[in-house]
Amino acid sequence: MAILHPKRAAVLAACLARAAAAAVDDDFFGNSISSTSQLPYDENGKLSSHVLIYPAGNCAEYVRNHFGGRPNPFGFEFFAVEGEASDKFFSEAELPDPESEQQQPEDIDGCHLACQEIGADRSISHAIMPQRHYDGSQDSDYPDDFERFFAERCQKTEVGFMNYHSRTHPIRLYWISPEGEERPHGEIKYAERNTKCFESYLGHTFRFRDGETNEILADHVVEFVTMRGIGAGVGPYDTQGRDFDDEIRRTHSQEWNRHDRVTRTFSSLGFRKGRLPDDVFSSMGAFYYNNRNFREKEEWTGKGVFINWWEVDVYFVQIPWGLKGRWQARLMELVEAWTGVELEQTDMYGLRRYEEGARLLTHVDRESTHAASLIVNIAQGNLSKPWPVEVYDHGNRLHEVPMTPGDVVYYESARCLHGRNRPLEGPGAYYVNLFTHYRPVGDPRWFARPNPEGTPEPLVDVGECRLVGNGEEFGNGAVECDDPAVGPNLSPTLFSGRGGDSLQTWWEEVSPEEKKKKITPAVSGGGGGGGDDDEL
Template sequence: MTVFTKEWTDWIDHNVNAGCDKDGVFKILLDEGYSFEQIKNQMNYSPTVNMSHALNPHRRSENLERAQDSPEILYLSNAVRLETDKAEFYVIDNFLNQKECDQMIKLIGDMKRPSLMVNHGDKENNFRTSSTCDLGQLDSPFIKEIDERICKMMGIDSSYSEPIQGQFYEIGQEFKAHTDYFEEDEIEECDGGKGQRTYTFFINLNDVEEGGTTHFPALELEHTPKRGTAVIWNNLRANGKGNYNSLHHGKPVLKGNKSVITKWFRSKGFGSMMIKTPHEKIPNFTSVGFEKTRLPDEILKAIKRFYQDNITDQKAEFVEGGYIQGKNKSCAPSSLLDLPPYLKKEIHDYLKPILEKWSGTALEPTFIYGIRTYHDGAVLKAHRDRKETHIISCIINVFQDVREDWALQIDDHFYRKHEVFMKEGEMVFYEGAKLMHGREVPFEGNSFANIFCHFTPVDYVPPRE
């Protein structure tokens, strides 16, 4: 859909004037198939909540099918894809958080030099007037981590990419209209054996007071810099030739300054180019992927009472695939105590509506295991849960007797690593089949007892192998 009909513009005016929730109006228009940018322009309003989730049901399944049918197509979590046939173009908000942006800006500030042009160099002296720094040359764990996260998000092996570059634009500085791909006659001279440039992945590190937009004339798109937002496009057409529609102009900064990082992907590398597993092609249901919260005291009490009364019934557990390991092979690293049906039902019934609200989708319960108690020295290897059934999940910490707090390591939907600590009665909602998680530091203590409870969206179709 490209234009709003009079009926729809009247409908928007009517609802907004009547004081309806603008985010709600926005969501309905998304569901109708209008693009995020179209609605934003028409309403002159940006939503205050993350709408990528609202966008996802249709777009997700569409992209998922395409990604599965053709392993060469990207599947990007949290991305909003521009609705056009002219180029493959995506935006991901909040790919970097404020702290990460600030850290990156500092690194760029410390080592910037005037930008060099790969091409167009002698066409015009002030074609590109920003400063550039080769962040990839820094031996910085932080740069490495961001570089890896970009590769993981793209699902492209890092050997098919260039190191991250940083650019800094002061007032008046710009990068005139250009394309990122190498022209046919310069590939050999410029490619360094790594082939043509495929995708561009750039991230705005700050909001710019005025100016500094990136204009894509063929796509009729003017991207306003926003801290942490990643902009991604394919520089090539399906036939591998440069796509002139990717032409873009980094317009002059009028007030303030602009810092960005750019990473280019290339057509040649080692091994497989596309690296996402089917698990990573599961749609995401929340913007971050996990959240820590608390179980009501009365349910916790009921579980603890059952646990304490029946502790002698727990059985040594050897988890399939060796995901849980202990100090020595002869001693089980964990034990399992089955839950009685009434308690399973109570937990499922309590969690279902809460997890439905959290994930924005109707759920059906799949599995609830008993109470697993980890013993001293246990390690839970990093893994992703079953992609058929463990989609929206919850870990409840029931009881712990520890010498050291024991962290759950979990990635979010931006491949950022987190450590989550849980106290008794605390629980973590998480998208377990999609997100890598584990407890890789050996447990120090006597017992650490958790319940795992899993749900699957009602209309869920698992990605194919």
């Protein structure tokens, strides 16, 4: 990745001097808080600035002495914390005595600091990714070097830009120097696949010019980790010559056959619901919130029918490469704990934003790369009813799993059919997801292997199942089976897949356009697949 300027914070401060001409005064360090509720939030309950957090006492004096007389760091507010706030931010740290005479204000050793990014939600603003914590010890990445930590982990940030302006002429990109000079920083070719992603610093400015006319298209000041398209975006989708009803029917048949090709399993049901660690959710939520207005229409022309893109626009917020790697590594720890298998990263996709009317066809994922996967719900709003993810277990029983922001669903995505056939409902409804995928280390043919010794036995027969609760709710145990190991998420319809035709039937039954008789819940056997394709 390109580094635009020296790493040292002293040089960085000089570069940013134009953004804050006045030296830091005492008021800048006058923020001492005992509760995270005292941090600055906007009208949506998100942090309205970047914040540097440090314990009150000698650590606070060190920060004051370090920054006194320098320009205000762009976009930051500083807070000394004590009491409840200190406990939340530094819950696992051994903090020095605030009044210790052994630690002097000029000594950073033993001080703990952390920087939280703008856009973090009030409820988890204290949850910060490990690389944005500093403990001042010799074992840290930057021993005795707070300047470098602050520059590298707090002020340095990733940015990415896409050209949706011209297919024929690349956009010319310039960095604006502190003196106002345009310095060339490469070109950006058209479309998402040519995204230009690199590292910069908060407060830096970039300019985009038309590659043919040299017209200024936009200026961009770096305020947070950013992914932005320049131009009018993706045009209307091309649907000419497409028979979508026929494609959907054929796809259902193909996907049923594909799911049957996978022999290896990892868990008894094939999926499980869980929850993100707070620091990862805080990072993901802040990134989406900060970039929500930079979303672009996803490029779907010429692709399949797994999303009803020909009826409802689908939007996308791409993730910068470095941030994607940090998220994927943390999420892999969760998926490995679920599968009990050592995994390797293969793909991460998102953030995808679905809007009112969106539907996802029942399907499975690529066998070679998508062995064990994770769906993460980042944000949702304006829903008139839950929009459950539909997952078929190893007995081909349909489960409808509701999610709230921060929830995850682990699933064997090449083996277990999944989708969201029910439409997303609610005026102005939106739903933002991230998808990440893994496979056993070094084994692209994992799907053709028998289960290793110790693999949980697939739960196929659960006895008789019956509706005992509200048939209009999901995930609350409305269906009861003889074997409770099947969990609380069985569809209240008691629907099971029997072949490609049955998947087509489900798509039609929950379609908002269809007037067919709805599936009627009934006592169901728990044996799973088999029988005629059109049997419900």
